Amino acid sequence: MxxxxxxxxxxxxxLVLTGCGNLKDSDLSNNATTTxxxxxxxxxxxxxxxxxxLLRNGQYKTGKTAGMAATTNGNDVDTKNFESELVELSxxxxxxxxxxxxxxxxxxxxxxxxxxxRYDKKTNKEGLxxxxxxxxxxxxxxxxxxxxxxxxxxxxxxxxxxALGGMSIGLGLNSVDYFTxxxxxxxxxxxxxxxxxxxxxxxxxxxxxxxLRKEKATKSIPLLIGLFDKTKxxxxxxxxxxxxxxxxxxxxxxxxxxxxxxxxxxxxTIGDEKAINSNDAEGFTNFKAAxxxxxxxxxxxxxxxxxQDNQLTAxxxxxxxxxxxxxxxxxxxxxxxxxxxxxxxxxxKIEIKIESVSDTQALISxxxxxxxxxxxxxx
Amino acid sequence: MxxxxxxxxxxxxxLVLTGCGNLKDSDLSNNATTTxxxxxxxxxxxxxxxxxxLLRNGQYKTGKTAGMAATTNGNDVDTKNFESELVELSxxxxxxxxxxxxxxxxxxxxxxxxxxxRYDKKTNKEGLxxxxxxxxxxxxxxxxxxxxxxxxxxxxxxxxxxALGGMSIGLGLNSVDYFTxxxxxxxxxxxxxxxxxxxxxxxxxxxxxxxLRKEKATKSIPLLIGLFDKTKxxxxxxxxxxxxxxxxxxxxxxxxxxxxxxxxxxxxTIGDEKAINSNDAEGFTNFKAAxxxxxxxxxxxxxxxxxQDNQLTAxxxxxxxxxxxxxxxxxxxxxxxxxxxxxxxxxxKIEIKIESVSDTQALISxxxxxxxxxxxxxx
Numbered sequence: 001m002x003x004x005x006x007x008x009x010x011x012x013x014x015l016v017l018t019g020c021g022n023l024k025d026s027d028l029s030n031n032a033t034t035t036x037x038x039x040x041x042x043x044x045x046x047x048x049x050x051x052x053x054l055l056r057n058g059q060y061k062t063g064k065t066a067g068m069a070a071t072t073n074g075n076d077v078d079t080k081n082f083e084s085e086l087v088e089l090s091x092x093x094x095x096x097x098x099x100x101x102x103x104x105x106x107x108x109x110x111x112x113x114x115x116x117x118r119y120d121k122k123t124n125k126e127g128l129x130x131x132x133x134x135x136x137x138x139x140x141x142x143x144x145x146x147x148x149x150x151x152x153x154x155x156x157x158x159x160x161x162x163a164l165g166g167m168s169i170g171l172g173l174n175s176v177d178y179f180t181x182x183x184x185x186x187x188x189x190x191x192x193x194x195x196x197x198x199x200x201x202x203x204x205x206x207x208x209x210x211x212l213r214k215e216k217a218t219k220s221i222p223l224l225i226g227l228f229d230k231t232k233x234x235x236x237x238x239x240x241x242x243x244x245x246x247x248x249x250x251x252x253x254x255x256x257x258x259x260x261x262x263x264x265x266x267x268x269t270i271g272d273e274k275a276i277n278s279n280d281a282e283g284f285t286n287f288k289a290a291x292x293x294x295x296x297x298x299x300x301x302x303x304x305x306x307x308q309d310n311q312l313t314a315x316x317x318x319x320x321x322x323x324x325x326x327x328x329x330x331x332x333x334x335x336x337x338x339x340x341x342x343x344x345x346x347x348x349k350i351e352i353k354i355e356s357v358s359d360t361q362a363l364i365s366x367x368x369x370x371x372x373x374x375x376x377x378x379x
Numbered sequence: 380m381x382x383x384x385x386x387x388x389x390x391x392x393x394l395v396l397t398g399c400g401n402l403k404d405s406d407l408s409n410n411a412t413t414t415x416x417x418x419x420x421x422x423x424x425x426x427x428x429x430x431x432x433l434l435r436n437g438q439y440k441t442g443k444t445a446g447m448a449a450t451t452n453g454n455d456v457d458t459k460n461f462e463s464e465l466v467e468l469s470x471x472x473x474x475x476x477x478x479x480x481x482x483x484x485x486x487x488x489x490x491x492x493x494x495x496x497r498y499d500k501k502t503n504k505e506g507l508x509x510x511x512x513x514x515x516x517x518x519x520x521x522x523x524x525x526x527x528x529x530x531x532x533x534x535x536x537x538x539x540x541x542a543l544g545g546m547s548i549g550l551g552l553n554s555v556d557y558f559t560x561x562x563x564x565x566x567x568x569x570x571x572x573x574x575x576x577x578x579x580x581x582x583x584x585x586x587x588x589x590x591l592r593k594e595k596a597t598k599s600i601p602l603l604i605g606l607f608d609k610t611k612x613x614x615x616x617x618x619x620x621x622x623x624x625x626x627x628x629x630x631x632x633x634x635x636x637x638x639x640x641x642x643x644x645x646x647x648t649i650g651d652e653k654a655i656n657s658n659d660a661e662g663f664t665n666f667k668a669a670x671x672x673x674x675x676x677x678x679x680x681x682x683x684x685x686x687q688d689n690q691l692t693a694x695x696x697x698x699x700x701x702x703x704x705x706x707x708x709x710x711x712x713x714x715x716x717x718x719x720x721x722x723x724x725x726x727x728k729i730e731i732k733i734e735s736v737s738d739t740q741a742l743i744s745x746x747x748x749x750x751x752x753x754x755x756x757x758x
Binding site for chain 2: 050051053055059060062080083084087101103152293294295297304314316326327328330331332334351353359360363365367374375376378379
């Protein structure tokens, strides 16, 4: 392996677990807690359907291979989307009413490290990235298509007995492969088309299915494999899944591919970028104008809009202020609330975060489109 | 004046306004907004009774003398309490149903600067701090008792006509007066007893009443003067009001003094400090133990408890994590919720803030004791 795999653990403990089978021994150490946790799904309102999370011996288990990457050119904006959108896709295959969530415990760091590497018939037959063709120039060399692999486990069972009932795999595919010709040298790049991401991603998915079917734990469970488009380094918005494959129980191939139509846009738009939906953009613009007119010390109002199948699902607004007084924050939050009601779309989740330089000052939010707004001023 | 007054504006524009009478010209430029703002009191739920804020010519007016201090030894933890508690005390005299709030617009920077200074029969007859007795040693010199003055205006009226209907004055009194013998020299201190804060504060309040009664705008309105105990520099909790005086309309003196019994405590306690209420402290300890047991990456759980008349009114908990993943934050928030319901007091407002090193990750809160918990995961 020529390339060194960088494990980005971002301050988290990567727990090196001994063995990974034996799911029968899993337990939720405190049944009273389990019960109240399950009840809380109905009351938290964070989304309509959210997974319960399996705690083993009273502890949350972090993923065994979380944060591993093929190259050192990760784009941080992507990480959250890579994980959260795979959970969301999984809800379509593995119902949260039936399955509980656990971060990936099956694939080992050795396996993922090999898969992320370049194929080499002598040293790495498992490499999913193309062989090193010894070319050094952009457009001539074989790029790294696959940057990251994410495993999520979905378990079934109850009380003290849980078994792996489904698995989701996210493949983080580069839209741009950044590289240097010499160590610490100038950066070059290979751009990768969506068509190429799709064809390469599909081939990798089939190889992964074949391999997982040889392992005892994943021999006959349903699988979901998502293809994730990693963004450019300077992107303001994170990447997104564009396609996912479903592998039925006992099947040895991807049985169907489903297109995902997720888009994200930051407002106000820059240059001559067009709004995805002009009504949504106009609502945001009016909201922004209204709150900036009333208060002297507002430095920025930025919106981040998420679309699924061209339908706005979430609008996240961040307002940066230079406030210092209790009364200002309080009355500003009220003004934001009344203008949010007046101008912002009513068919999406809304998060409005009022921040000063050092801290979050207030939150105005609706976790569901038809909720009432909730206002909280931080103490 | 020997001492230079430092105006801490903390990044805010200090709007120098021309004149300050003419309140009849005040208006809420947009009546539609007014209406929805008034309606929002019932829906925001931030407190039971909150002031509407007067916007003049469509703009929020920052206080003319906000942030002025007698010395340069301000304690930042105090600022929010100094302001927010005075608003709260004011609700008892100036009903939010009748009065609207505006930051102080009557006292000029010149006036407040003189009042905060030392008395000097030649150069500053208005100084509320004692004359400079030329002594340099702690215990011998006359300390600065008064550190800050805060004005809040409470207006009555409707539509385009508002008039000053009441005023609250906060006097920030040092519990410790820090000083240096030479410029930029070593720091010394004079400690000031509660008895001394009380007697000096009361004397200042009477002088202020006399002066305000000579001004046209404040000739005959009711006044509230709060005495605020500023904390030591190394205090974890902010200061608090301990006494307030009520001056009736047309009266020329403080008609009654009312004791305020506010206390704040940070948990876990340090050293052999005793909990104000052992039940509350035990609930916090159990909550802390429960959430720290389940997740590997929690670095700190700190509670800040506020008591009024020995009754817990608010518990603000800050949890610092080293999380990086979407699923961890989500499931941790659920765990926090279930343990909050299980262990935390049910008779107080609760704010639980989950933070990573750089950002707020989640909020679990009840704005009123009998609300349901609200959970929000930041995007």
